[in-house]
Amino acid sequence: MELSSDDVLQGGGQGTMNVGLLERHFHIKLPNAIDLPHPDLTALVALVTTKPWITSTLVVDRAVSKEFARLVFKLFRINISPVSETLEPRAPGSVPVLSYSGGVDSVAASQVLPSGIPHVHFKRIDHDKIRDRAPHVMTEAIADVVSETGKRGYEVHIVETDLEHICHPYPTLPHWFAITVGVLLMADELDAGAIALGGTLETFYMDMGRKWTGEGGKGLEPLSEIVGLPFIRPMLGITEIGTMQIASASNLGDIARSCVLGTRAKPCGVCVKCVRKILTSAAISDSKKVPSELMLLRQEDPGIKALETELPLYMQAQLEYSLSRIKELPKPLEKLYTRLGEPEQAQTTWMERYYLSAINRSVPAPWRESVLTNILKYLPLMDDEHLKDAVSWDRTK
Ligand SMILES: [Zn+2]
Incomplete structure (x- = not known):
């Protein structure tokens, strides 16, 4: 990336965090050669990998659709260019593609999504100019989970990137959605029609388990939708408890790992x-x-x-x-x-049951019925009593 005169070296990242920029070069390495993706997809990758440091303008190498440019401006007040007068936004493909971390949430999501879908993993690799500032982070342990996932018959694609190294503090992403750069770049290749994410009920309907807050906002969803990748978040109506129950029932339950500390073989x-x-x-x-x-x-x-x-x-x-x-x-x-x-x-x-109101909000129509059927194999629905307990949950008082 090249910065322009009004850009900054320190800017807003996830939540209230400030993300510093240490180096302008980074790599995203796909597992195989692909045709150039739709220009809106590569522009979205550019946006989420440079967002904290852009003040007003993002220039990309291929013209984007008018619809995409309009939405980027609406959400972020960023002018993206060049804009094509004729390019149509990307039409959705036919399969959900899971952004796969190898953790419990991801494994549970995989278990209730249609079988045979691609799992794309974002793998952190070393940067050739910046030393590893957190050598105790066991990237290899997660890589082992992902490769074992492949050996067990799941379709796995590993996308390697040194993106996090250019950020300060490390490891940090410039934007949380940067975790999906692999899915975005491979979307055309994989015929992706939705992007599957593992977030649980606590992240969307609760203040992280402290209080029920109701439905969360749309955030980046419209931008993902306009590149033909609406979110599919099967865990959104399921707490960490239910998520663990589903993960335990999966063929991957024994290897799921979220801890990046400890040793390669064992979480800390x-x-x-x-x-x-x-x-x-x-x-x-x-x-x-x-x-x-x-x-x-x-x-x-x-x-x-x-x-x-x-x-x-x-x-x-x-x-x-x-x-x-x-x-x-x-x-x-x-x-x-x-x-x-x-x-x-x-x-x-209530925490071991499914919150049915989440289904319409979290799963696009083509996959709604099959995902719900799969979830109900593992979890019963919340009844009225449970719902009352859930929505009145408040430990902040
Ligand atoms: Zn740990």
Whole structure:
């Protein structure tokens, strides 16, 4: 990328975060040669990989459709050029393509989407000019999950990129949607008609488990729609609890991994992500035995320390669900259970059920029925009582 005189080296990224720019060169390497994608697709890739540093203008190498340019201006006040007078926006293809991370949410999404769909993975690789500032991040461990996914018969495409290295702090994306650059660039090649993402109910209907907030905004969805890739988010009506239940039933359940710490072979077992995963698995497991990794947790573990902050906690609903269902807890979690007011199981039963209102909002019509049928194989629907408990959830008071 070339910057123009009014661009900045530090700009708004995800949430309120500022993202710095360290280097203007980065690579996105596709697994195989493809024909040039629709110009709106490559322009969208350009936009989401450079967004924090653009002030007003983005010039791309091929003319985009008028509709795309109009929408970019409406959403971001960015003038994109050149614009073609004749180019039609990209028409959607016929299959959903999953942006696949190898984590629990992704595996669960894969399980309820039509079988045989492509899984495209964004793989972080080294940058040739910038040293790795986080060598403890186990990129290889995630790569192993993804390659095992392929060996187990799923269609997997790995797109390699050093994009995150040009951002400061590292690892950071310039925009959360940059995680999908592989899907965007391969969309024509894969006949993509929707982009599947793993986000759960807590990210859209809740303030991350603290409070029910109702339907979230449209965000970037219109832009994805105009390149023929409406969002399909099967987990949107499902909490982390239900998501874990579906992932456990998947052929990939045993390898799903979100923790990027620890070793290549084993997650760290003590970070926030691991602690929540250990708790949820223990709570939904049929086994009478308390898992050893749960009992090994200590007060000084980072994932436990993170739970010492002021209430309500991040993902408090999930914690109340798990803590009220696990028969035996290690000391620090016993203390937390008391601090949360010894929650009862009945208050969180809704979390293991499907929130039906989400289906129209989260799954485009062509796939709605099949996704719903698949979800209901694993989870029952919330009834009126559950709905009341869910929408009145508020731990901020
Ligand atoms: Zn971990």
